[in-house]
Amino acid sequence: MRVVSVVSTKGGVGKTTVAANLGGLLADAGLRVLLLDLDSQPTLSSYYALHQKAVAGAYELIALNLTTPVQIVSRTVIAGLDLIISNDGQGRLSTLLLHAPDGRLRLRNLLDNFRSRYDLLLIDTQGARSVLLEMALLASDLAVSPITPEMLAARELGRGTLKLLSELEPFRHLGITPPPLRLLLNQVNVIRVDTRMIIRGLHEAFAGATHILVLNTVIPDRVAYLNAASLGLPVHRIETRRSRERHSPSPLETMQALAIELFPEWREAISKVSRCAEVR
Template identity: 65%
Template sequence: MHVTAIVSTKGGVGKTTTAANLGGLAADAGLRVLLLDLDVQPTLSSYYTLPHRAPAGCYELLAYNESSRSQLICRTAIRGLDLVVSNDAQGQLNTLVLHAPDGRLRLRNLLPLFRPHYDLLLIDTQGARSVLLETAILASDLLLSPVTPEILAARELRRGTLQLLRDLAPYRHLGIEPPPMRLLINRVHPVSSNARAVQVALREVLAVEPGVSVLDTCVPAIEAYPRAATAGLPVHRLEYRRPSGRQALAALDTMRALACELYPQWRDHFARVHGRLVDAAC
């Protein structure tokens, strides 16, 4: 099971939308996908319709080491896509995890519960520095960090998210290497050249940052993404062809490119999503 955390110490950059749409594409590609909502604001937990809702969620998982999948796993309306909901309405988990004997390693230690049953685990996190964010990072194989195409956002990335990674470096003494980070430039205006300038600036800033790189894929600021969220659908199902006269790629092409860049080992699976959707539409 590959574990990816979608992280940023800055809110409003599109973490939840990225997690929901990446998970939906991977599930349609035939992968077994689990979404884990660690954001105290449970937006991901309400993105998809849940035909089966489990009685417990992340609170029971992390506070009580709940090990029964029947208590934790919600089934979404997307075949192959499951969810553990955020149900920490009082925001107590940060304090509980901070004082737990296994502390920031608790989620990492609980992952064997899910490994035999899923190919991909996507963790959505809070847009602020927290113990839960650190817990998610230390449990992950890869970090995906959306960045809006603004120079100030790039500077905030260095001050916030990258500093957090540096602060977790002492875990190397326990044999835990900080996972590599991929930066996704998100909400790019289709006719703006600012994204390219931000890409260049980010690559310059990150030249001395080991394990951090900027993805070639950029996500355009198009109406399809909020429409998909309103409909409770992965965006690639809503827009599988580029509208005439628009420069930005179809949402399907963008999400498939992103998935292939992040998980080249499943490239053939992602290619089949294109074939199924186009055949169904014709």
């Protein structure tokens, strides 16, 4: 089972949109996908309608070490896409983990209970520095950080997400390697000159980095992503054609390119996803 966290210490960069649409596409590709919502504002938990809702969720998983699937795993209406809902609206988990001996390693220690059931665990996190975010990163094989092409977002990347990863380096002494980071340019309007400058600057800044890579895939600022969220569907199902006016790839092409770039081992299955997928 691959474990990927979608992270940023800055809110509003599109973490939930990326997690929901990436999960939906990979489920339509035939993979067994589990979404874990660790954001106290449970947007991912309400993105897809539920076919079957579990009685518990992320709080019981982390606080009580409850891993019984029938109790904590909800089934979405997207075949192959399951969800552990966020149910910690008061933020109790952060306090609990700060005082627990295994706090930052709690999720990592629970993952063996899910490995035989899923191909991918996709974790949506808070848009702020927290022990929950640190816990998610230390449990992950890979971290994906959406970044909007704005100067403030680029500056926050260095002050926030990159600083956080550097501070997790001491865990290497325990045999735990912080995950490599993939930067995903999101909500991009390539027509703007300042946008192109920021994109070029990011590529130049990390050209020689070992564990940080700016992804080639860019997610444009198309209304289709908002429409998909309103409909509770993966965006690749509602718009499959390129925009004539803006000459940008369709959401289907974009999400396929992103999924293949992140998971080249699943290229064949991802390439076969088409607009014909339906809610089952």
